[in-house]
Amino acid sequence: MKTAIVSLVLAASSSLGPAREAYQSGDLPRARASLEGLLQPLRLTNLQEEAEAHLLLAATLHAQEDLPRAEQEAVEGLALDPDTKLDPLVYPPDFIAFVERVNVQRRERITRRAAERRPPVLLPRSSSSAPVLVESRPASQGWYLVPFGVGHLVHGQRSKGTALAVGQGTTFAVSAVSLGVALSMRGSDGRYSAQDAPTARAFNVSYLVGAYAFAALYAYGVLDGLLASPAPLTPFPGRVPEH
CATH class of the missing domain: 1.25.40 (Serine Threonine Protein Phosphatase 5, Tetratricopeptide repeat)
Structure with a gap:
């Protein structure tokens, strides 16, 4: 809307x-x-x-x-x-x-x-001297350590960030749901019945595949952000010349 x-x-x-x-x-x-x-x-x-x-x-x-x-x-x-x-x-x-x-x-x-x-930000000084011009700080590269493509989205890489968010979200959901279903099929003794064992085995495999896929996508996102992306510009303070 x-x-x-x-x-x-x-x-x-x-x-x-x-x-x-x-x-x-x-x-x-x-x-x-x-x-x-x-x-x-x-x-x-x-x-x-x-x-x-x-x-x-x-x-x-x-x-x-x-x-x-x-x-x-x-x-x-x-x-x-x-x-x-x-x-x-x-x-x-x-x-x-x-x-x-x-x-x-x-x-x-x-x-x-x-x-x-980007317009400079004027910060007032306590003394009567001229104000200091300070540029806004760019986003930290530490955001790349956050999963689900957050780092790429924060740094403006919308396409790659969205792809990572969808991929990691899907694999995480598959892994979590598969693990939950597999655990719910266990009996009170912690074992699977002979009838449920093949189905539980399939969910356990799905859980492991999803977990490994999520870990691989997360590692790719971190390495791509920290190694392949350009370092953020270093902000610097400037001072208005005194008259």
Whole structure:
């Protein structure tokens, strides 16, 4: 419901309306000219609108086979809104796949651009000297130790995080249910009856397979996050020059 409301609000935007209409009607030159006019110089004050404008321009450039420029605009859009979801009714499947590939392969550039666009936080000082500018800290890599793809989702890797969440959740559920059923089939003496033994054996095997699969997916998620992902940018304090 929330996504539908946001889509309706964006659809009513007077700034992006002509460019969106031109793109959807196939008038790519007009869409490109309109979007470049909004972004160069920047005439959009809303970050979500700016992110959509970059991604809409990326889609236009992708359709015109200007892939380097399309990748650059996709990076800008993802840096502004890493949780954006492209509407398959608006964008073609090949462009959606292109943006997902950019989101994975250009993660370091996206993170760097997001840090550059992030507004500094002003912290008041107790003395009368000038305030200190402190950049917001990026998410810790310790999140990768949390199962179910939490670390990847926190760091903006939505596709990989969702895959890990589904895979680990499924294998964990299969393992837990199989173990519970196998234990419930035991008699008061802790043994299985001759009639229940084959079924219990199958559930025990299912429990072990699920547990090993969960452990393998968890280990992959941790190693992929800590070794394959770029290290977070180191925040640094800056001081406003005193006059």
